[in-house]
Amino acid sequence: MDTTYDVVVIGAGPVGENVADRVVKGGLTAAIVERELVGGECSYWACMPTKALLRSASALRAARRLPGAREAATGDLDVAAVLGRRDEFAAHWKDDGQVAWLESAGIALHRGHGRIASAKVVEVTGDDGVISTLTARHAVVVATGSGALVPDIDGLRASAPWTSREAAAASAVPGRLAVIGAGVVGSEMATAFAALGSAVTLLARGGVLPAAEPFAGELVAEALREAGASVRTGAEATAVRRDADGTVRITLAGGEEIEADEVLVAVGRTPNTWDVGLDRIGLRPGSWLTVDETMRVVDGGGWLYAAGDVNRRVLLTHQGKYQARATGDVIVARAKGEPVEDGRWGRHAATADVSAVPQVVFTEPEVASVGLTAAAADEAGLRTRVVDYDLGAVAGASLHADGYRGRARMVVDEDRHVIVGCTLAGPDVAELIHAATIAVAGEVPLDRLWHAVPAYPTVSEIWLRLLETYGR
Incomplete structure (x- = not known):
């Protein structure tokens, strides 16, 4: 079968779906290719089930x-x-509902493995081995996401480790769970399985949540220990083996051995680009795809785009969807010969991927952040002032929970008098982060923020306390 569309999208996760939706809403036709479940990683093995x-x-x-x-x-x-x-939130790993949405949106679905064959041409190999050819009039978009990185630790692959997928879809709770890596996935899954009854050992080469403000990781590590988990910082796994009885033995640098029933590897992500045909158009298979501000692939011939994890700008679902909206809109604009707004904060540019990325880590306590950490701001050469405040001292927090423990930090660019970063760590702080995101993305001057009065008594009063601490 040979079929032509305006746009062909490889990957039907949230990013691919949003690209195709914007394209169709813009008056063009779109097809989406998916080799697994429509809805992608977030729906079945990441955000929703975890x-x-x-x-x-x-x-x-x-x-x-x-x-x-x-x-x-x-x-x-x-x-x-x-x-x-x-299981309900993962739709029992069936994609009927997502497929129905594609149909209602007017997006054609082609099931199978999509590979770029040549410029604007994608071959789709179905489960039956039959190959169909899709031709794009205007653009091909790679939205295949990322997969778990399994490092070259002696014996690790042979020990059948869990990755984020196996952890998210586990049908039983292991008695003992070792987690290699203490970033977002490792910390969240350590929190989840400790609460579900596992004896958890979290192995961190550095600290917990190393990309966050240090106080956030310290609070999470403290809570994990209080929940009965063993948190080992400065611990490096050098070898892993699984015995005949199923016991996993992890050897640490220095010779100490840790036993577990399962081992979860959560040390990073790798792009799902090994087998999408990049070699046929002069790009390196298995590489992250470098893009411009409109998500068009550098050296991609002008017709190839990459949105979401695969371009490595920000590996977060909501940022991928943000990129997808810009990508779909700019493809439509270029197809119709309309002006392209790719300047800073332009409609077709993903500016927030650089300066205003929000993230929530659903550990105990929650960690919510946006923009730059204090260290990242220093590395960027900004002249900053860091303002910290005890969240537990806010009236709304003390009402929210007895013994509320948490901390807030805002990082202020002293030359522009705007907030360039904010981190909150404490129970239920996830719902506070959008206010900070607006302040950072909108570059709201501190003098104006004084007039954004937080309701009393809520945890949002932290904004008043941070401003008071900063001074006028």
Whole structure:
């Protein structure tokens, strides 16, 4: 079968879906190619199922922090119910609903493995081996995302380790779980499985959440230890083996050995570009795709785009969807000969990927951040002032939970008098981060922020306290 569309998208995760949707809404035709489940990593093996695993324990902790509610919370987590709720959010790993949405949006779905064959041509190999050819009039978009990186640790691959996929879709809770890597995935899954009853050992080469402000990782490490987990900083795994009885043995630098029933590897991501035909157009298979501000691939012939994880700008679903909206819109603009707004904060540019990226880590406590850390601001050469405040001292926080522990930091560019970074660590701070995102993305002057009065008594009063500490 040979079919022509205006745009062909390889990858039907949230990014690919959003690109195709914007293209169709712009009056062009679009096809999307998917070799697994429509909805992608986020729907089945990442954002949705992992947050479902974490939420029940978070709610129970919240209840236990309040007199009256504490007395009503008389039992432990129902593990089967937690896993069942996770299954519901993962749609039991069936994509019928997502496929129905594609149909309703007017997006053609081609199931199979998509590979670029030549300029604007994609070959799709179905499960039956039949190859169909899709031709794009205007653009091909690679939105194949990323996969878990499994490092070259002696014996690790042979030991059948878990990656983020196996952890998110686990049908049972291991008695002992070792986690190699203490970034976002490692910290979240250590939090989740410790709450579900695993004896967790978290192995961090450096600290916990090394990309965040140091205080955030320290609070998470403290909470994990209080939950019964072993947090080992400065620990490097040098060898892994699985015995005949299923026991996993992890050897650390220095010779110490740790035993577990499962080992989760969470040390980073790798681009899903090994087998999408990059070699046929002069690009290197397995590489991250370098793009300009409109997500058009550098040295990609002018017709090839890459959105989401695959371009390595920011490996977050919401940022990938943000890129997707810009990508779809700019493809339509170029196809129709309309002006391209690719300047800073232009409609067709992904400016926020550089300066205003929000992220929430759903650990205990939650860590929410946007923009630059203090260290990153220094590295960027900015003249900054860092303002810290104890979140637990805010009236709204003390009402929110007895013994509320948390901290807030804002990083101020002293030359422009705007906030360039904000980090909040504490129970339920996720819902506070969008206010900070608006302040950073909008480059709102501090003098104007004084007039954004937080409601009392809420945790949002932290904004007033940070400004007071900074001074007028």
